[in-house]
Amino acid sequence: MIWLATVLAAFVLANFAASDSISSIETFIVPLLWHGPNNQITTLKEGISLALLLNVSVLLPDTLLSHKFSDGGPDLQLVTNELFDVRLLRAAGVAHSFISGAEQAGGWNRTLDALLYFRDEPFPAVTRMLDAMGLKAPPMEHWLRSPISVTRGCSHSHIRKLGRMLRPYRYVGMLCYDDFTLQTHKLAGTLLSDCGADACCQAYKEGSVALRHSLNMLDLAGSFVRQYIGADTPFLAVHIRPMPDPCVELWRQPQEELSEREMEDTCRTDFMLDRFVPNVRALQAAFNLSRVFVMTHPTIRPRVFRMLRAAGIQPIYMDMKHLATRESPPAGGGGPATAGGGEPAPAGSDNGGGPAPLARSAPSFSLLAMVEEAVAAAATVFLGTAESSMTGMVVQ
Template identity: 55%
Template sequence: MLTRELFDTDHLRSKNVSFVLMDDLRHRWDGKLDCILFFRDEDFPPVPALLKDMGLTAPDRTHWLRSPISVTRGCRQDQVEQLRSLLAPYRHVGMLCYDDFAQQTHKLAGTLLANCSAAGPGGQADACCEAYQRRSVMLRKSERIYELARDFVAREIGPPGTPFIASHIRPMPDECVKLWQSSREELTQQELYDTCRTDFMYYRFVPNIVSLQRLYGINTTFVMTHPTIRPRVFRMLQAGGVRPVFIDMDHLNASIQAGGPGGGAAGGGQGGASASAPRRPSLVTPLSFSLLAMVEEAVAALAAAFLASAESSMSGMIVQERLAHASSPGDVFFIGPRMECEVMPCKLQAYYQWRDGRLARKRGQGGQGGKGGHGGLGGQGASGNRSGLARGRGLGPGFTLAHRPGGEAAGEGEGASLAAAAAAAAAAAAADRRPVITSFLVNLAIFFGCFLVFSFLRPRRWLRRFFAPRRYASDLDLKPKRLGKGIFSWIIPVLRYKEEDIIDECGLDAMMYLRVLRLGCYLFIGVTTFCMITVLPVNLSGNEVDTILAQSGSQTVQAPYPPSPPMRPPSPPP
């Protein structure tokens, strides 16, 4: 696909963004890279094979370099300068990257609503996150793509100005997509739980869409989903009373064949074109599912509201495209696992509030910012692949071509409203961790309170018969040993009490009961120690703790198999 047909390169030039397109570069370059830059600590992927698919040649292995900036290393200004020095001797650099400049640039709003001043490792400022906030809003889809999108809307949804809701349904991971492809009418909770990270999506996407339709007073919903699971999604939506609208290759081909006449799309016109209107140049980019996806994203960007799949990079591209066009973040929602999002979907701003709270708990500091993208190298060109150009994000690992990095352009004012939303998200993050700390302290206080009350009351003369009744029983020949009168003098004798004495004084049943309790203490102390030394550091270094916190929230505990909400919505209010 040709970048100049897919993205608004004129808008980039108007913002003084320095870039070069692969097609233009190849006229004066033989395609041999001088250097490979990798942003991960793992082994290099099959670089020659990846480059061969792009018509490029890899340099010698000695020129395969690792970047000093990355998600794990951070992106401080001194690290950016270090990277500049590292790349200074090279002219054509292939950067192998995906979500590696900063964290989660592919999820929802990327770093556009994040607090970049504390987004780096250890809560440090992240220059890549800040650069992504300033520059990513400058990259937009081309007017030609929007012409195709408006043509589809006019044909299948309604005349210009007709409001509609858009939704992207993407189960995760790919094995979950295969499960959704099953021909069975219903999927079981057990197999969804075992296979899918987003098992909740199966039960929630229909109620979420119905709730948005009632909130906005709109009956039409444009749905994006994998073609192989479209029959199931269509069937479930219809059962819920939703009329879904899809776009397929036939729709796209019809819009392309129409030639995108000026009266049909340009300037906001969405209806049929007049016969006298000049025809737009036909696309050089061939008809493909990748082109279809670009048009789908443009259609979703035109919607009054958008319901996203939080883990999907495609949803992330749509959300960031909407924000690049100054759409309100308040009109973006996502299908989430929290209990409060069971019927009404989660709000976009809430995702960043919850995430900042989780990072604050994890780091033991104040609310942390979001995860960002491609940073302060400035003026970097890109190949025609969807993951490149000025954003550094896409559908999978890909090369971005940097041709003589130049000075970074000054940030524009397009992200001012987004910065205000990011500040609000950071301010609310501190409150998100309070319930967890409060719950821990309350339980700790109850434990010590009960322990101290018992220890204080036990030796009192008027309570001895209550706590040690067998010592005062007149019909017993063998009585328990007398404990000291000190407040804590009972602890060590109790722990040292012999089982033979317990059997003689209290019976075999009491001894077996105490043995089970003792075994439980030994077992859980050992397991707890092992988990704190081995399992806990592994979870803290990965995403498992964040996932559990996202599913349970700070005050609620979600059942592993949530009940399926009714598929048919209640009758609308009069």
């Protein structure tokens, strides 16, 4: 923690000189939420990184939006300060507050002063995005194109130009997803990159790591590992995610054989259907792992689990009931249970489970996925889907 704070402090001081101090008024970068929760988390990380780059504050949303494709219906509440340990942001020197705090303390009416967009293409459905966050758009003359982006580069001269552009504004909406620097949502993002002169790459590399799971999220994940996998038991974690969303719909079909033509036309990961089981078996053999924790979209679990079981692999998986309470290990020890078959007692039913650690976040598939990621991050070996932001969260 001391190392992280020291590195970030040095980074901020260096870029403070580079950006000539953005403004005499306090400026807030407001990350605008795109797509599902993992993509939204990437957006938050990019917002934190931009705020560090410009030596300004980041204004975090009080809640994330649930994933329409997974959860459907109205947005389900995912409370930001329940999901993440905001104390780590503070310790790392990230100046931040929440939208509700700005509203209450400063009388902000939730109207942005400017929009900053990182793509060359037309602006997206801004009004709809802002409505979902309870925000209002500025006049269109304050819809700005960022001089820094993946395509335009991110040198210190670019940063100074952006600093001058944002100087008149207090609340700046950041319209960015995977545009701040290269492939922030995939695999390790820039964490293993040699960034060279790319200051945005370096900012993400050093700043994004300050946004981490809360202790309660880690508690849920650790409890599941102890009860269903076994404390200190090596295991393989697997994330199977056909891409894009219409490919998931194909995998949902009840027939065993799927059309090769449809798979080729619809899926960018058509190879996955034939490869994932042999890859799981190969990793089990290479690392001598008998326990396999599986993450996949709930609607395609039947197909994925049938294929694994046909190969003699018993999947361990997390379900909605495991979000209900904090579980205690079974009295007297004993072997770990398997959630994929021979179900143990539901979480907290008769095994001494404690109170729900996420009191304000609604149980949802979106929340389940985030806790699954914390479980997978504890694995001995991880087999992921390179295109998926969920895999990216685990790796990062």
